[in-house]
Amino acid sequence: MVNDSVLLPLPIDVVKPDVVLPHAPVAAGGTVSALPYEPVDLLGVSYEWAGRTKTVGDFLNETATDVIEFAHNGRLVAQYFANGWSADVAHQAWSTTKSFVSTLVGIALDQGLISSVEDPIERYIPELAETAWQGVTLRNLLEMRSGVHWDEHTSELSQNTQVLQWVDLALDYFTDGSAGQTRNEFLRSLPRAEPQGVRFNYNSANTQVLAWLVESVYGQPFNQVLSEQLWQPAGMEAGADIMTDRTGAAIASEALFAVPRDFVRFGEFMRTGGSTPDGRRIVSARWVAAATTDMKPAHDAGDHAEGGYGFQWWNGATPDGFQANGFQGQYITVAPSECLTGVRLAHTLQVTTDLDFAGQGKEEWHALYRAVMDRLGGCE
Structure with a gap:
C-alpha cells in the first residue's frame, strides 16, 4: 500500500493486455549516445502542493512512482527508483509511445517517403479507402482530430473502444484468426463520428x-522501423520491445517497453532539436518545432481534457516546454530554454482513492519539475 494505492505486482507491472499478446524486439545498435552521470542530490528539493510542503523524496515514496530521472545540460543528474524498479528494468511507456510514432512520421517526411502532412491517409494505406478514414489528413491524425469514433475514457467497458480492441486482439491471437480481429481489421471497422478537423x-x-503508415512507407514491421530509423541512430543503450497483434502489427499507441535512461535520451534529442550529443541528426529541427510548438487547445471527456496538443505531444511544465504523456502518469517532460529533461514512470496496476493520481498527477509532477528546474538553474 502506497498513499492509498495498492500496487501489484513488484517489480514488473502485469497489466492487461500485455501479458496475453506477443511482443516484438526493438534492437539497439553498437553506438550509445553519451549521457554522463553526474549526480546532484535532488531528493530534498521542495515544492508546494495541496497545502503541504513536499519534497522529491515524498513524491517518490507517496505517489506510486517507480522512476524519476533528470538530465540537465546533457548530463544525467538524478535517477531514483522505487517499487522494485532499477536502471536496467524496462518500464512500459503507455501513451508516451505515441510521441515515438510521431517522430517516426517526421523522419519519413524528412526522407521523402511522405510528401506532406496534408495528404490523405489512403494515399499511403489504400486499404483505408472507402472506410471512415478515407480523406483524413495526416495532420488531423497527428492532432487527434480525425473524426473517427473512439472512446477510451468511458467506465462502461462494453462501450470502451480501447478495451473492445484489446478483447478482439486477444481473441484473434488465441484462436489463430478464427475469432476477434487483427489491429488493421479493427481499425478498418471503426465508424465515423463527425467530420475531420472539427474537434x-x-x-x-x-x-x-x-x-x-510508417510500416507501409518503409515496407517493414514497426519494431524494425523503430529500431533502424530511431532507436539505433539515437544511440539508445538497450533493446526495447513493443506489443503486437497476431500478425506482428504493432499496437504502437501504448505498448513500448524500455529502460528509463532511453526515455531520457529520447527527450534529450527532442530538446536539442532532433540531434544526438555527437551531432547525428535523427529528425529535422523543422519537424521538432512543428510537433511541439503552436499547440491547439485539447478538450475531451477524459483524463486528457486540458492543455494544448501538437503532433502527438502535449504542452509541458514551462511556456516553451512539451511533454509525452502516458496512462497513470508516465511523463517525458522537456524544457528547452532550461536545458532540462525529466522522466517520471509510474506503476500502472494500482487501485487508488487519490483523485489526483487517478488522473495521472500531472500538475504535481509539473510543480516538482519546476522546483528541480529552479534548483539546477538554466542552460550553461
Whole structure:
C-alpha cells in the first residue's frame, strides 16, 4: 500500500493486455549516445502542493512512482527508483509511445517517403479507402482530430473502444484468426463520428493508423522501423520491445517497453532539436518545432481534457516546454530554454482513492519539475 494505492505486482507491472499478446524486439545498435552521470542530490528539493510542503523524496515514496530521472545540460543528474524498479528494468511507456510514432512520421517526411502532412491517409494505406478514414489528413491524425469514433475514457467497458480492441486482439491471437480481429481489421471497422478537423478527441486509433503508415512507407514491421530509423541512430543503450497483434502489427499507441535512461535520451534529442550529443541528426529541427510548438487547445471527456496538443505531444511544465504523456502518469517532460529533461514512470496496476493520481498527477509532477528546474538553474 502506497498513499492509498495498492500496487501489484513488484517489480514488473502485469497489466492487461500485455501479458496475453506477443511482443516484438526493438534492437539497439553498437553506438550509445553519451549521457554522463553526474549526480546532484535532488531528493530534498521542495515544492508546494495541496497545502503541504513536499519534497522529491515524498513524491517518490507517496505517489506510486517507480522512476524519476533528470538530465540537465546533457548530463544525467538524478535517477531514483522505487517499487522494485532499477536502471536496467524496462518500464512500459503507455501513451508516451505515441510521441515515438510521431517522430517516426517526421523522419519519413524528412526522407521523402511522405510528401506532406496534408495528404490523405489512403494515399499511403489504400486499404483505408472507402472506410471512415478515407480523406483524413495526416495532420488531423497527428492532432487527434480525425473524426473517427473512439472512446477510451468511458467506465462502461462494453462501450470502451480501447478495451473492445484489446478483447478482439486477444481473441484473434488465441484462436489463430478464427475469432476477434487483427489491429488493421479493427481499425478498418471503426465508424465515423463527425467530420475531420472539427474537434479534438484523444483517440489511440489515430496513432495506430500512423504506425500502419510508417510500416507501409518503409515496407517493414514497426519494431524494425523503430529500431533502424530511431532507436539505433539515437544511440539508445538497450533493446526495447513493443506489443503486437497476431500478425506482428504493432499496437504502437501504448505498448513500448524500455529502460528509463532511453526515455531520457529520447527527450534529450527532442530538446536539442532532433540531434544526438555527437551531432547525428535523427529528425529535422523543422519537424521538432512543428510537433511541439503552436499547440491547439485539447478538450475531451477524459483524463486528457486540458492543455494544448501538437503532433502527438502535449504542452509541458514551462511556456516553451512539451511533454509525452502516458496512462497513470508516465511523463517525458522537456524544457528547452532550461536545458532540462525529466522522466517520471509510474506503476500502472494500482487501485487508488487519490483523485489526483487517478488522473495521472500531472500538475504535481509539473510543480516538482519546476522546483528541480529552479534548483539546477538554466542552460550553461
